[in-house]
Amino acid sequence: AQTVTQSQPEMSVQEAETVTLSCTYDTSENNYYLFWYKQPPSRQMILVIRQEAYKQQNATENRFSVNFQKAAKSFSLKISDSQLGDTAMYFCAFMKQDDYKLSFGAGTTVTVRA
C-alpha cells in the first residue's frame, strides 16, 4: 500500500499572500501520478493539479504550482495570490501507473483571511 503524509493539519494565510502545503509519499514504484484535490466546505472534491512522475517539469495551473522532488518523494503545493475562495481542505493523492485507486493523505485545512 502507498502511504501519503500531509504533516500540516491546518494553515492560515492572508489574502493575496502565498502558502505552501507539504506532502510526502512512500512508494517503491517508479512510474505514478500525484494529485492535489481541493474540498471546499460544500464537500465536492475537485482536482487542482496533477503531476506525472516521469515528467521533470513541475506542473502549474494558474495560481497553483507544485514542487515535485522525486528522489525525496516530496510533492508540495504552492498557492500564490491567495483568494478567499481558496479556503478549503486540500488533499494530496497518489496513483500507481496503470492503476485506478487513489490513495489520499489526511488533508490540510487552508483558511484564507481577508
Add this chain to the structure above:
Amino acid sequence: GAGVSQSPRYKVAKRGQDVALRCDPISGHVSLFWYQQALGQGPEFLTYFQNEAQLDKSGLPSDRFFAERPEGSVSTLKIQRTQQEDSAVYLCASSLVGLAEQFFGPGTRLTVL
C-alpha cells in the same frame, strides 16, 4: 447531468438498520468508484466498477458492505446492520475510463446512532 450526484446528502440510521446510498455518475462515464471518508481523514477506496462489472472490491471493510451497478450507470452502496464505526462521508466518483481524472460527487454523510 452536469456532475456526479449522490443521494441522500445526509442519512441518520440507528445501529442495526440497513442503508442504501445512491450515486448518479456523469453520463457516459465508464468507471465508477466509492470512497469512505472518516471525519478529519482523507478518503479511502472502497470499490471500483467498469460499466456493470465490479472489478475491485478490496476496500470494502466487511461483508456488510455491498455495492452494485446493474445497468452500468447508477450505483448503490448498501450497508447492512449498520454500526457506529460506519459513520462517515461516502463519496462517489466517476471517470471516462479507469485511469482518467476522477470527478467526485458531494458525498452522503452517514451518521449511525
